[in-house]
Amino acid sequence: MFPLLKYAKSEVDGMISGVTPAMVARSLAKDRHDWFDLLNLISHTAYPFMDAMRETAHAARKRYYGKTVSVYAPLYIGNTCVNSCRYCDFRIQHTGTVRRNLTLDEIRAEAEAVKATGIDSLLVVAGEDPRINTVAHLAEVGRLLKPMFSNLSLEVAPQTEDGYRELFDAGYEGLTCFQETYDQDLYREMHPAGPKSNYDWRLGTQLRAGRAGFRILGCAFLLGLGPWRCEAASLAAHAFYLMKECYAAKVQFAFPRICCVEGGFTPPCEVDDRDLELMMLAFRIVFPQCCMTVSTRESPEFRDHIVQTTADNMSAGSRVTPGGYAVLAGERKKDVAQFTLTDNRTPAEVYAAIRANGQEVVFKNWDNRI
């Protein structure tokens, strides 16, 4: 569990299984929600309330985000990694993945290809390789890309607070770091070696970035590793903590489902569409102001549906292999990477689907004061 929670996993399980229909109805009727409301709304008892939850979540989403849907794309700059995450084909032991770290010229070519699709918000992603993806290198990449994109975010190895300060100065404003699992025992099992085996260091990532000035703090666990309800309870506790400690920043949720990977991993606790939707509805109701993203891991049908009631931010046309947009042009079959893409639509097709829902595509939703 999230370490600052004063309840053990068995107590949280007990609270969730003790939820009654009256408790769900009460949580739905409230204007301001707390952690216990989240438990009520993710419980098994909440299933019959899903239509009402869709209405409440839709109203909350509309209040804070109107009809807008922000779009972004990830740019993988490298996939060498010193970690051993059992569920990822970028792990050091997996020899079946072609490894590549892009040069600055290649990064520019990739960024130009993304930019040509209209995308103005970029997530820079890299494996954890301290020889290559140093703060200095990431800062250089930031300075290269910042003039091209109004929003730059990072999904790389956790850094120190000073490191984040340097990266913020280089142009990055958003940070995503999945805790993967909040269960300390399971975390140890899934991350047997490498710097990522340090649970506490990873858990403090958003706090260090928030203190360094980052304005978007992305949090998530991997859906499929452990029982999702306890993980969701920990994620919510983590978010409440960050909202208090980093009040100038905005928490962003993602709900990434893992799938089988080439290297042989099978998720032990798969999460189906109904449970994923229930969880996202509950988070939108309890955290109406927070950002919520849905990635191309999910199917077009699921994304087009969920973006109307909960998510306000979605990726479009993602490639998850370094070089996948331009450098490896014509070799798209090689896009076997960190996870499998399920929505393979082009950005234009994603924009059309958003507009067909009566929503507006937003490329830029933020401007610096200077």
Ligand code: SF4
């Ligand atoms: S999940 Fe991240 S840290 Fe772990 S092996 Fe994959 S790229 Fe490396």
